[in-house]
Amino acid sequence: xxxxxxxxxxxxxxxxxxxxxxxxxxxxxxxxxxxxxxxxxxxxxxxxxxxxxxxxxxxxxxxxxxxxxxxxxxxxxxxxxxxxxxxxxxxxxxxxxxxxxxxxxxxxxxxxxxxxxxxxxxxxxxxxxxxxxxxxxxxxxxxxxxxxxxxxxxxxxxxxxxxxxxxxxxxxxxxxxxxxxxxxxxxxxxxxxxxxxxxxxxxxxxxxxxxxxxxxxxxxxxxxxxxxxxxxxxxxxxxxxxxxxxxxxxxxxxxxxxxxxxxxxxxxxxxxxxxxxxxxxxxxxxxxxxxxxxxxxxxxxxxxxxxxxxxxxxxxxxxxxxxxxxxxxxxxxxxxxxxxxxxxxxxxxxxxxxxxxxxxxxxxxxxxxxxxxxxxxxxxxxxxxxxxxxxxxxxxxxxxxxxxxxxxxxxxxxxxxxxxxxxxxxxxxxxxxxxxxxxxxxxxxxxxxxxxxxxxxxxxxxxxxxxxxxxxxxxxxxx
Ligand code: SAH
Numbered sequence: 001x002x003x004x005x006x007x008x009x010x011x012x013x014x015x016x017x018x019x020x021x022x023x024x025x026x027x028x029x030x031x032x033x034x035x036x037x038x039x040x041x042x043x044x045x046x047x048x049x050x051x052x053x054x055x056x057x058x059x060x061x062x063x064x065x066x067x068x069x070x071x072x073x074x075x076x077x078x079x080x081x082x083x084x085x086x087x088x089x090x091x092x093x094x095x096x097x098x099x100x101x102x103x104x105x106x107x108x109x110x111x112x113x114x115x116x117x118x119x120x121x122x123x124x125x126x127x128x129x130x131x132x133x134x135x136x137x138x139x140x141x142x143x144x145x146x147x148x149x150x151x152x153x154x155x156x157x158x159x160x161x162x163x164x165x166x167x168x169x170x171x172x173x174x175x176x177x178x179x180x181x182x183x184x185x186x187x188x189x190x191x192x193x194x195x196x197x198x199x200x201x202x203x204x205x206x207x208x209x210x211x212x213x214x215x216x217x218x219x220x221x222x223x224x225x226x227x228x229x230x231x232x233x234x235x236x237x238x239x240x241x242x243x244x245x246x247x248x249x250x251x252x253x254x255x256x257x258x259x260x261x262x263x264x265x266x267x268x269x270x271x272x273x274x275x276x277x278x279x280x281x282x283x284x285x286x287x288x289x290x291x292x293x294x295x296x297x298x299x300x301x302x303x304x305x306x307x308x309x310x311x312x313x314x315x316x317x318x319x320x321x322x323x324x325x326x327x328x329x330x331x332x333x334x335x336x337x338x339x340x341x342x343x344x345x346x347x348x349x350x351x352x353x354x355x356x357x358x359x360x361x362x363x364x365x366x367x368x369x370x371x372x373x374x375x376x377x378x379x380x381x382x383x384x385x386x387x388x389x390x391x392x393x394x395x396x397x398x399x400x401x402x403x404x405x406x407x408x409x410x411x412x413x414x415x416x417x418x419x420x421x422x423x424x425x426x427x428x429x430x431x432x433x434x435x436x437x438x439x440x441x442x443x444x445x446x447x448x449x450x451x452x453x454x455x456x457x458x459x460x461x462x463x464x465x466x467x468x469x470x471x472x473x474x475x476x477x478x479x
Pocket of ligand 1: 282283284312313314315316317318319333334335336339360361362363383384385
């Protein structure tokens with residue numbers, strides 16, 4: 001059989017890729033097929049071929065997998081934001097847990113994984129407290145807010161996203177009405193002209209407070225009074241700001257913002273801690289799961305009230321303040337200066353006096369504090385972005401030899417790499433638990449507990465992080 005563009009093939013979907021594409025094989029040749037689920041028997045049309053694999057689109061579903069469910073959102077397929085919406089929720093959870101396990105085995109070299117059951121959600125929709133809608137024109141030139149179709153920059157109109165808050169729709173309607181009424185143009189990517197680019201909406205689920213930040217292609221905000229008069233009729237409206245972004249790239253927000261109405265932040269709470277969140281700061285998007293995740297991190301940290309704790313990649317101090325309730329002293333380190341300011345304000349807001357925050361790169365600050373001030377932690381919590389911890393940081397961590405390390409990760413692959421490093425230098429992987437922070441999508445969060453086997457000896461074993469890159473490269477080349 002020949003595998004070339006436009007040919008049709010019938011195959012059984014047997015696996016799923018990291019980004020949620022179904023994988024089936026025909027005569028040993030692997031095809032990646034969007035919109036399919038493991039177990040489907042599908043007629044697919046080949047779109048693109050490479051030596052060992054290709055991509056195809058679903059033409060006809062001949063036999064539906066028992067893992068399938070009807071997506072709730074009519075736009076699930078064109079949108080592409082919810083890669084797993086056509087999979088039953090319990091199957092999504094099973095897949096995510098397995099993904100963590102297999103990454104730890106394959107990339108981390110662990111055999112027995114001390115995994116606890118994945119923590120899912122009771123209601124896996126409407127969980128996001130933050131949404132960013134691009135504003136522009138549809139094919140007919142009509143002003144719309146929505147989302148980008150797949151990987152393109154064509155906006156598909158959608159005033160509701162089933163992962164987000166119900167009030168978003170009313171807010172977008174008012175923004176579009178205001179633009180129509182006062183002849184305010186939306187930004188056009190092709191020409192770089194037009195004003196309004198994005199609407200960022202954040203809601204404090206615990207407080208009901210709402211923030212709207214409009215991203216504009218310009219410095220001046222016209223008709224601000226008319227916009228705020230309209231938006232403030234929405235219950236809970238607390239902060240209306242704009243951020244100027246005149247760059248022609250894919251970054252959504254500008255570097256700063258100005259207030260149009262109200263405060264420049266909203267407040268939310270997770271557990272007993274209240275947080276102040278400004279437009280440019282990172283804040284976890286799923287508050288229900290975040291509370292559970294932080295509780296787990298706290299439980300793994302096993303604090304008694306005396307410990308010195310580092311919270312690295314601390315954002316606005318979310319985890320730090322949770323830990324501070326049970327620790328002697330907490331040091332938070334974060335690279336974004338505004339987030340550090342939020343973190344300090346949050347400590348004050350909660351009357352927490354045993355938390356101190358530093359702005360800078362964790363991989364520079366921790367080694368320096370250790371060398372120069374002899375600051376050593378009993379427990380280190382890390383919550384890095386997808387690329388994981390830097391090697392310098394891992395090295396200092398092992399030199400500092402905290403009794404426990406709690407690793408919170410949003411990427412199981414870099415987690416596996418970093419755990420391999422730590423476990424070759426005297427740490428033992430005690431517990432692993434996956435959390436579904438992002439139902440309907442392929443993303444998964446993981447919390448791990450590591451404990452120091454020999455607190456007084458500095459074991460030097462040579463594992464190189466090169467192993468990780470070698471495996472990853474080999475996989476890439478295979479594809
Ligand atoms: N722990 C926080 C934030 C986690 S997100 C929470 O749960 O809310 C990761 C954070 O790491 C972001 O705030 C990002 O700005 C920060 N960051 C990225 N690179 C960093 C680095 N090299 N050093 C310190 N912080 C960094």
